[in-house]
Amino acid sequence: MLCLSLPRFLHVNDFVQMKRLILFLIPCIIGVSCNGKTQEQNVQVFQTDVIPAVLPHGSIVYVDIDSLVANYLMTIDLAGELEEKGRRLETDLTSRERRFQENVRDFENRATRGLETRARLAEMEQQLAIEQQNLMRLSDNYRMEMAEEHAVMQRQILQAIMDFLKEYNRDKGYKLILANSFGGNVLYADPSLNITASVLEGLNAEYRRR
Secondary structure, rough: OOOOOOOOOOOHHHHHHHHHHHOOOOOOHHOOOOOOOOOHHHHHHHOOOOOOOOOOOOEEEEHHHHHHHHHHHHHHHHHHHHHHHHHHHHHHHHHHHHHHHHHHEEEEEHHHHOOOHHHHHHHHHHHHHHHHHHHHHHHHHHHHHHHHHHHHHHHHHHHHHHHHHHHHHHOOOOOOEEOOOOOOOOOOOOOOHHHHHHHHHHHHHHHHHH
């Protein structure tokens, strides 16, 4: 009787972990919900903000950067595009995983029933090992691709905000515009110095004109 010790190939749960790592990188950048909310719904965050009086030139002001980024239309659009790409990569990985698992089950079935020679089984095993390595490599590549695009998107958004503030401040003449965030360097700021709503309105108006 032919006795075989079957190799251990990746189980479906291993692939679930791979896909979770890819999905983890689908950005909800700094509080972006990615749940399809419209800008009108998101902007309600600022309805209770203190509306600052006209501040003199040379004032030091601040924006709540987390809220600003999360409600910026550019963020919402780019995050939606990256989320869609992440779903496509997940679907592709799921399809490849399914085919691989079918091949593994076929191999195990033929091996346990003695339907192939040792030489043929060794050949099939080697091919499955190659498929497994390729699948793991593809998962890593997808993960790195998503991480890189996520980082680029963050830089694009922050660059757009900084570019806008240069023009915004030509008329305002503020001495300093700080980025306030939870756990950041600004421990307290007078709400009258909060220009988040004004900046967001200008940012989104500029973005709509593009």
